[in-house]
Amino acid sequence: MSDAAAVVDLFPDASLAGLAAAGPVDVVAGVHIVNQARRAADVLDTVDAALEACSGSRRTGVLVADAESQDGTAEAVRAWRDSGASGPPRGCLDLLAPKHRGRAILALLRAAQRLEAQAVLLVDGDLTGVRADRLQALLEPVLGGEAEYVSPAYTRTVSEGTLTTNLLAPLTRALYGARIQQVMGGCAALAGATIGSWLEPGIETGDWHPHGAELWLTTAALASGARLVEVQLDRKLVTPGGPQPDLATILVRTVGPLFALMERYQAVWPDRTGSAAVARRGDPSAVQADARTPAIEPMVRAFDLGLKDLLPVWEQIMPESTLARLYPLALVDPDEFRLPPPLWARVVSDFAVAYHERRLPRDHLLRALTPLYLGRVAAFVVEARATPLARIPESFDKIDRAFEAEKEHLVARWR
């Protein structure tokens, strides 16, 4: 498939004409946005300011892709575009159906490639309180030739982002050998030269869940061996542009793409061993205390119910050796609940293999992980309660190392 054909596949040529007519753009900021009519102008102004601050002699441009908003975001974005008499040129990508965030990200990358951008800044319109200087900090390593991919690292509380800290990041670290904090940071910067090699032909037709494209971008960077830099930002605050999905759906939309990407990059990850630290700009901030400690009991109850009722499903996914280690957990008091990292890593590895072997419908398989994940979160919270804040990073590290130790077993079973 030619590049031109691929672009037309995601958005009509005409929607890029305004920006393309201004000539090649050195730095493109691509904002993907859904249902943020009230906040759209603020977010875009921030992005605009970040671009202006780091433009220098470079030509810059802002592109916005609306992933089918229902609240007038598209109109707000167009009004913002038309209001910009001075400053970087602004454009709106009219996505072709099906419109969703995954395709919006791919369209922005394709458009940046078409504009021959040297650097691309991707920003999720849901991010709240993101500052222009932080976005500028993301772009700088790319503009300085220091990195091909820049990922954000956030300050977080103990039980914030438990899916990231307990599954997505440790598994990604073990697979691709880089100790990255965020696999879906909501913003990232990348070198324009890398886009072509990462956007494989036909990738537009992939079944991308809302978070799938973001996960793919991080994974593509890691799998390709791109030079990586993490930039320390503040807290990750998000104002979702719509009702939040239930936990099982979140797992389907995040763990599903992660497992799918294991298949896409199965020529790469089995040969990688160990993990290396990622270059970082800014000092890692200390883990903060939770404003409200999550209740453990409902999570343990969910785990127990899963162990009681979902066993016939789990038996299709996990071997008896794993299940035998789970059975005794049903007898433990919630305040003493333990699901240790090595066992959790084995559970995730079993699910990945079962997903790969299509032992049951993939949606069912991923949803069946929910009680186990809640059990792991409960165990993590119990452990964190008894751990001083300063030593919480050690807990994260323990999870990461458990996934690394599990990898050999995973590779042996992955055919």
Added chain:
Amino acid sequence: MQDSWADILVKSFREVASRLAVFAPRLLAVLTLVLAGWLVAAGARRLAIRILGAADIDGRCARWGITATLGRTGIRRPPSELVGQLVFWLILLVGMLMAIEALEVPAAVGLAPVIIRFLPNLLVAIFVMVIGWLLANFLAQALLIFIVNAQLRGGPALAGALRWLVILFAASVALTQLGIAREMILLVFGIVFGGTTLALALAFGFGGRHLARNALESWLQKREDREPDDMSHL
């Protein structure tokens, strides 16, 4: 006396010989038909497996989860081989029916055309049952996972009920296709479904309205009391 004994002996030999003369060609025809049927069936099985292999049916079935579902019921053979076996036995069955017809046994006269006419319906009925069974397992599993993730009890019972409901529905469609007691099945199915729905409606509306109200209130209360999932998982 001696003549009579010899006559009887010769007569019975002649009788057997004449019967054999009539039966032997038929027996030979039967053996030929069975052998030919077996050869054609074996060839057709091999051809079917090759065609299905070229179309990557095994790979597709694995991707669609059909192989795994079959595996759970103890069927370990690849789907292409299963279809090949079905083709083999169908052709062999036709060959054997022709062989029975060739015997000209009074009881079996006209049996072959009847069975052959019945075969398409049988195939459709088998197909309906297979699809119904797959659908029943899929829906029951989806319901079970949904109920457990909603942290409600009684998931296995409800999932089991749904599985049997779908299988019963598929069975009734299959039996209707076969033309077996069509009216009776429609009637029974209508009564069972209609009766169950009516019984549940009456139970909730009259007999168990307090219980139903309490159950609903308790369920809604539990939902309200449940800790809001204010954790940021990502």
